[in-house]
Amino acid sequence: MSQPVYEFNAEIRTDLGKGASRRLRHEGKVPAILYGGDKEAVSLTLIHDKIINAADHEGFYSHILTLHIDGKKHQAILKDVQRHPFKPKITHLDFQRVSAKEELHTNVPLHFIGEEAVKKAGGVVVHQLNDIEITCLPKDLPEFIEIDVSGLGVGDNIHLSQVTAPKGVTFVELTRGADHDSVVVTVSKPKGEKVSDDAPEAPETDVAGEDKE
Numbered sequence: 526m527s528q529p530v531y532e533f534n535a536e537i538r539t540d541l542g543k544g545a546s547r548r549l550r551h552e553g554k555v556p557a558i559l560y561g562g563d564k565e566a567v568s569l570t571l572i573h574d575k576i577i578n579a580a581d582h583e584g585f586y587s588h589i590l591t592l593h594i595d596g597k598k599h600q601a602i603l604k605d606v607q608r609h610p611f612k613p614k615i616t617h618l619d620f621q622r623v624s625a626k627e628e629l630h631t632n633v634p635l636h637f638i639g640e641e642a643v644k645k646a647g648g649v650v651v652h653q654l655n656d657i658e659i660t661c662l663p664k665d666l667p668e669f670i671e672i673d674v675s676g677l678g679v680g681d682n683i684h685l686s687q688v689t690a691p692k693g694v695t696f697v698e699l700t701r702g703a704d705h706d707s708v709v710v711t712v713s714k715p716k717g718e719k720v721s722d723d724a725p726e727a728p729e730t731d732v733a734g735e736d737k738e
Contacts, residue, residue, distance in 0.1 A: 554570045556618075558620065562624055577613070589666060604621045632656045633659055638671060646678060657696055667691045
């Protein structure tokens, strides 16, 4: 299945500073910056509505994006998003240029499958990580990494070293040593299960018998 394409029109901006950015936001635009590669950083503006709609999709944060600037296409990945503290607005974007020959350093989301089987067996799946830091060439960038938890029981877990990396992808944490082999997902007992297990033992409350003495 082909990955969706994220393309946005962007304009170069020369009017910089907080005041200029505030005016842009009032006009329904988002200030941004494109940097990286062997080129200078470029300040941009994008249409806010286009960005906020894309921001609802997981792929916006992990796909290679295409920016149309002055009639030319620029491939980039999203490196940072700044949001308004309480309004549903994006206030600034950081994009990093992508070169087909240079490795990317980014995070991709994790998708867990088989959780229903764990629930039916009486377990609760606890996600310790929701994404993984990776390096890879742009052509190898996965949309997400899938982890099957259907075979796990209560007390089981999956470490990062047990996750199969897609072809061409390296998990950054594992390059830092064995002590960085993080737990990705665990299975625990449902909350309150201990209480119900112990309930039958309630008759042991023969503490009242002590009063008889």
